[in-house]
Amino acid sequence: MLFVIGGFLALGLGILGIILPLLPTTPFLLLASFCFVKGSERFERWFKGTKIYQRHLESFVRERAMTLKKKLTILLFADAMIAIPFFLLNSIIIRGILLFIILYKYYYFFTKIKTVQTNKGVRHPVKNSHGV
Incomplete structure (x- = not known):
């Protein structure tokens, strides 16, 4: 459960990073992905299906x-x-x-x-x- 909470906190900071140029988006989204992988298979699948993941992380993870x-x-x-x-x-x-x-x-x-x-x-x- 702590990993899922950490995943959502990191996701929130990653989303703020999209809006605010001072916060880097990718590290927070990578942290969110890590937390969701460790915390819940359901949340991992959900996160990987979001446009945020696909736009900001998918190519990095793949390539x-x-x-x-x-x-x-x-x-x-x-x-x-x-x-x-x-x-x-x-x-x-x-x-x-x-x-x-x-x-x-x-x-x-x-x-x-x-x-x-x-x-x-x-x-x-x-x-x-x-x-x-």
């Missing part, structure tokens, strides 16, 4: 790929969250661990997750009157 914009949004939001304890705490050990986490997530995102081009704004060559 393990993201656009560069989506990667940077996630990484920069995570950096902002990590910066809070980094500057509030004076422990060199904790700061070192946080720096390691930052470096590792950039390594992971750019070596393990493919970067795909978005279809928006793609210009196709215009043919002249001769069809060339």
Whole structure:
């Protein structure tokens, strides 16, 4: 039951992330998916049938790929969250661990997750009157 509640909380934050550019949508929806998988087969099926899942997660789950914009949004939001304890705490050990986490997530995102081009704004060559 806790996983289902966590799934709905993460889903709510993911939906807020669609509306608010400061919140990254994908990590919250991935968390919601994880929670629903662990919590209830029924809620997992329901979530995977929603347009939110299909629009924001399905291609990532299937292809393990993201656009560069989506990667940077996630990484920069995570950096902002990590910066809070980094500057509030004076422990060199904790700061070192946080720096390691930052470096590792950039390594992971750019070596393990493919970067795909978005279809928006793609210009196709215009043919002249001769069809060339």
